[in-house]
Amino acid sequence: MTGVFARLSRLNPTGVFLATLLVVLLGLLIPGPAGGVILLVLAAAVTALAAAAWRVTSPSLRPVRIAMVALLIVAAIWKLG
Numbered sequence: 001m002t003g004v005f006a007r008l009s010r011l012n013p014t015g016v017f018l019a020t021l022l023v024v025l026l027g028l029l030i031p032g033p034a035g036g037v038i039l040l041v042l043a044a045a046v047t048a049l050a051a052a053a054w055r056v057t058s059p060s061l062r063p064v065r066i067a068m069v070a071l072l073i074v075a076a077i078w079k080l081g
Helices: 002-009 013-029 033-052 062-080
Strands: none
Touching: 002 033, 013 033, 013 062, 033 062
16 A cells, blocks of 8 residues: 555645545536445545555544545435435
């Protein structure tokens, strides 16, 4: 997993933020289950990255990461339902 973090650390943080924001907006704006699936895939990716970086994440940021994933999952279920 160290290789993944090495590659991710070279990415532009602003670009990663904007790309993630674009995927969230696409998931919210695409009608029906397709938008929900996009949000679930994003939630899975964010969960995998958060789990891999859990040890080095400060304890004060951990609830924020959990809340972000929870909101993505709630939005995905809302879109699927």
